[in-house]
Amino acid sequence: GNTISIFPAMMVCMMGWRPLQALMSLSATLKALESSSRRALQGLVFLVGNGLGLALALYKCQAMGLLPTRPSDWLAFVTPPQRMEFTGGGLIL
């Protein structure tokens, strides 16, 4: 479901938060891989995997309409255009 309700929202949060957490603890993960011989490749796979997870979360956000990507999302910040001419008058008194 792309509707905004509590469960999908929580799911999306978790979906985004987990890869972020993993990426933040990247150095610790790399330390654990220090002994491995194909350290570079494993690290890369870890990075890509988490990156994909993050992308999926973003895609989900986009599908739910949570990303401010459309002009309507910025409408409140549009300032009124400056007036170049000034006019007034009316029916003759």
Next chain:
Amino acid sequence: AAVYEDQVGKFDWRQQYVGKLKFASLEASQGSKKLVVATEENVVAALNSRSGEILWRHVDKGTPEGAIDAMLIHGQDAITVSNAGRILRSWETNIGGLNWETSLDTGSFQGAALVGLPEAVKYVAVLKKAALSLHYLSNGHQKWVEHLPESESTQYQLLYSRGTGVIHVVGIVPQSHLNILTFNVEDGEITKQVRVAAPWLGALRGCCGVVGEAVLVCADAAARALRVCALDTEQDMRHVPLQSLELEFADDFQARILATQPSVTGASRTQFFLQLSPSHFSLLQYKQGLLSHLRDFQQAALVSFATTGEKTVAAVLTCRSELKPGSSDSLHAGSTLENTRRQDSLTCSNQTYNINLYLVETGQRLLDTTITFSLEQGGARPQQLYIQVFLKKDDSVGYRALVQTEDHMLMFLQQPGKVVWSREESLAEVVSLEMVDLPLTGAQAELEGEFGKKADGLLGMFLKRLSSQLILLQAWTAHLWKMFYDARKPRSQIKNEINIDNLARDEFNLQKMMVMVTASGKLFGIESSSGTILWKQYLRNVKPGSSFKLMVQRTTAHFPHPPQCTLLVKDKETKMSFLYVFNPIFGKRSQVAPPVLKRPILQTLLLPIMDQDYAKVLLLIDDEYKVTPFPATKNVLRQLEEIAHSIYFYLVDAEQGKLSGFRLKKDLSTEESWEVAIPTEVQRIVAVKGKRSNEHVHSQGRVMGDRSVLYKSLNPNLLAVVTESTDTHHERTFIGIYLMDGVTGRIIHSSVQKKAKGPVHMVHSENWVVYQYWNTKARRNEFTVLELYEGTEQYNATAFSSLDRPILPQVLQQSYIFPSAISAMEATITERGITSRHLLIGLPSGAILSLPKALLDPRRPEIPTEQSREENLIPYSPDVQIHAERFINYNQTISRMRGIYTAPSGLESTCLVVAYGLDIFQTRVYPSKQFDVLKDDYDYVLISSVLFGLVFATMITKRLAQVKLLNRAWR
């Protein structure tokens, strides 16, 4: 929009008026509680003579059809003739009920009189141009109607009866003769017809009167004499020269006769007033063919007769000092307007007047009957005087006086000069209105001033802040002290009176000063939350029918400069105009000298630029299309020169069907830049509306269902012009709507609504125009809404120039059926324009309907779709219903509403509303509910007790946890 029961009168008030008096009747008894009045506003009402409140009021049509031609009082009944003598009504004056109503034949109304037989008053006679009819007082039925002979050439104007079973009708052929007819009351037969030569007489009314036992007395100024003729006998007019009495007629003055008939069943008094000049009255007596002079009144402004029991008295209103011609001491701006009224203008230099009573038989002054009263300096003169006399217990004469002044103020006076009450009846004709913010209190001004001034070092700023905080603390403690002090007193004694000294802006700027301009030329400053009149100012040289334009040049925001309002008054006949500059808070005339306007002013333009004293610049365009700036300091002229190329103005001449646009040049001359002609043979311009200059639009577009944006076309120079066809046949009548750019004259949209008729009411705001008209084909009232959009892309998001708009806006349109006619319409307005808009629609019933603009939205779909639901669009339905809960004035109806004024308050949710007509009503509306204010019934106690409870619980549990930890550590 409806209010709860406990909110009634909390934020709103209504004041009811009756208008300028035409006829008034005061009962001749001391205990009488009411006075019955009929007014120029076509109102019949009874006022409470103790308090001046309206006991009951009947409002007839505002058109000449409702005009009251005569009012007669008989016992507890008031008989009125209205609609040019077509309708005869009888009212029960105690409760205001209608006894009966009859319609009369057509024919121009000349006069009405009660007709009495010796024992009782049973009939009312109505004199028309060609007929005399007699009606029963009990039920209005017609007893008889008789044609008047020679009615084509004779003007029958005078009606007289004195309980002898006959009615005398006097007609005149000007400069030739009088025709005196005598009718028998019983069958209407003409018992006598006399022709009396009177080649010197031009008109009967005013000039002649009936005194004594049916003796006609006329003043003949040319011969300096009185002419006398008995109506009963066949004889010529007697010539009674006045030289012997040493009375001189003033030149160029139509002498007048004022006689009195205490009771319709008896003869008139033999005494009468002869007015020889505007201020010279003479009390004369004509008895048994002898004219005698009783008393002379050289400096009288007004005279009146009154009778109680057997005693008839004459009341004379005189100036305490001397009456002077002209008004040299009165304030006024345009001295050029002054001379035409000089002839009958007599001013009393210190505005203090005396009323005295004189016994008519002898002309003797009655002792202890003087009423002395003062009017405001430079104010209006008394215009009408009505007297209520009564016999006191010791058989002496007591009286009260009702005085109406030129500015339509009513004063009820009591001996020795106490004003029992006064009413400002000119407020029944408000023509222009502005709301001005109240000034800040001293403390607030200090704080504001801190931000306004330039910085003078860190320390200086800090000290200033400290001092202003100190002042605030002081004010707060004073407030607390007052609260504490008041709390000890019983509630009834606490008075929260508003007067001009303690005026201050409230927290949310909900309380404002309403500056009202009335048709009589009197200005009022009314405090908006209570309706108290705080100041009034009468402009004496304003003639009836003048046009007014009120502008706020400087608001209260520029302390210490006083706020400044400017009123432009233009006389309809002479076309000359003058400016009156005043302080809207205190009503005082400003020190600033306005320019002397030598040429008629066609229009004004308030520019957003300010002079060094923060007064907005006003441009006045005269009939040579030259521009006069006000104020005209060097600074202003320099600024004007800089921005002259961007200033345009438009003038609409409805008579010639011409709209023209002008461009300002650097030397303050103008150049015509466009002209649009609307042929007057086919249609005439009825209304032109631009946008309100103080309107803010928060959102530049609307979000669509697919989350794209439909940008609004917010052209600030857009004009909506409405025309009506000259052909009013229901098949061919139409109205036209033109949306034009005021700078370029480009017609952005035009449409013609066929089979539609005015009057058209229109509101033009943001990107929409709503107008209402009568559909002659379907016979119903309809609304049409036009909305303008730029599309999904903005052409230029940073600057708006009318000269650079290659793409025409998209125009959406929808129409709706409205179940009622309307009498006024306006849109709500708020500070930042975030709150949704409502239309305030004044209905002829006196209610104000608050209609959400969302109901008049041309994007309402006929078939709702997913996207339209997403946008919250209401599916289209052709009829807009009137729900009584949308009335903002519950049962406080406003009679004959002419306009609605809206003003923003300091709260975004709240809009102030004033509706005016015969009544004035003020309230607040919250179109999107009160989203920025806690509700009245907000439960402070519960919330704070829960909060404190939680804090307390936290503290306890913390302590408990500490104890537990300690115990565990010991274990």
